Amino acid sequence: MLQRAAVKISLKEPRKRLMHMFEFLGNFGTKDVHLIHAAPKITSQQRSDIEEQLEKTAKDATNFGFNVYTHIRRGHVPTTIIETAQEKKADFIAIYWTPKSLFRNALLGNIDSDILRLSNLPVFIYNHGLFKSSVNLEQVLYATDCKHTDAAVLPYLVDRRFTASRLFILHVGERAPDPVTEEKRRKNVLDSLNALAIECSHAYNEVQPLETLGQVSKQIVKQAATLDVDLIVAGKSDKSGTVSQMLGSTAEILPHKAGRSIFIIPDACRLPACKNY
Missing domain, CATH: 3.40.50.620 (HUPs)
Known part of the structure; x- marks a missing residue:
């Protein structure tokens, strides 16, 4: 049921903790991972840099036994992430959660919260947490x-x-x-x-x-x-x-x-x- 994951990648995630999230996905029986980076505008130079960073992330993720694919998309980020996940027939969307205040979220909006609100696919939110950072699911x-x-x-x-x-x-x-x-x-x-x-x-x-x-x-x-x-x-x-x-x-x-x-x-x-x- 959870074999194909669409992972939102902002390229700002701490690499070590992001790898913890990939390791955690193994608890779901996930086999295929689609790394998706979306932005409203992407220049040619930015695309080149993004491709390089995504490939590094993909290479690290393959160490956990996943088949990894990378995608770069332009558009409204939450909608584009969801649409790409559906296009790739993902079983769920995975997000590395970065803490934000609810007040700031209400004023400025938040990409992760919008994905959670809009998605008709299950959404997994990996929260490394201050006190609970296990990669095992017990x-x-x-x-x-x-x-x-x-x-x-x-x-x-x-x-x-x-x-x-x-x-x-x-x-x-x-x-x-x-x-x-x-x-x-x-x-x-x-x-x-x-x-x-x-x-x-x-x-x-x-x-x-x-x-x-x-x-x-x-x-x-x-x-x-x-x-x-x-x-x-x-x-x-x-x-x-x-x-x-x-x-x-x-x-x-x-x-x-x-x-x-x-x-x-x-x-x-x-x-x-x-x-x-």
């Missing part, structure tokens, strides 16, 4: 709404090439207004979490359902830190008036807050629409 936290996003996300979580050994399935809810309704809400959530755990049990050594209350993004970040996971997986949906819509906006907040790598899978990959199935 523990995964899936933030579920127990509703719309599961159909898109579950095929990725149970794929045999996804090598994690422990999965935490987290639902962040809102307390109901009275005790009777709250009891029913919590029972429904726990039933859904346990059903998801059973569906994923064959793919992991351990699957643990978790349920908590609070603001979705804050609780995901808190639980990810407490559990010391290597990757957060979340769905992204544009369905109005649902928790999925909240998770959609949360997906855009998490890279700024989580301090660890994140995989965002859009509702467009829901069965049977996803091209991988």
Whole structure:
């Protein structure tokens, strides 16, 4: 499912940490890597320099066993990255995340955030982090709404090439207004979490359902830190008036807050629409 990666390359990424990202991609069973550099304008001299730098990056990436291809494109960067990824039939887009403030992002915009918002392909965000820089994938936290996003996300979580050994399935809810309704809400959530755990049990050594209350993004970040996971997986949906819509906006907040790598899978990959199935 994740054999072909389209990797956005700005040529400003720290080379050693970028190589850590390529090494991390091995946890997904990735075989083909398309390095894509896009810019609104590229002169002949710039193209020559870009080609040289891309070739160096490609040569380093082949050391991890990938088939590597390079592409230089002109145009609006987020749109061009997405369109090139689709053209090359990539299974997902990978981004080396450079921290930015949410305030600056709101004022000036941000290429990575725009890719995450616009893409109908899954987006992997490699966050080297200050405290979590492992290239191994041992523990995964899936933030579920127990509703719309599961159909898109579950095929990725149970794929045999996804090598994690422990999965935490987290639902962040809102307390109901009275005790009777709250009891029913919590029972429904726990039933859904346990059903998801059973569906994923064959793919992991351990699957643990978790349920908590609070603001979705804050609780995901808190639980990810407490559990010391290597990757957060979340769905992204544009369905109005649902928790999925909240998770959609949360997906855009998490890279700024989580301090660890994140995989965002859009509702467009829901069965049977996803091209991988």
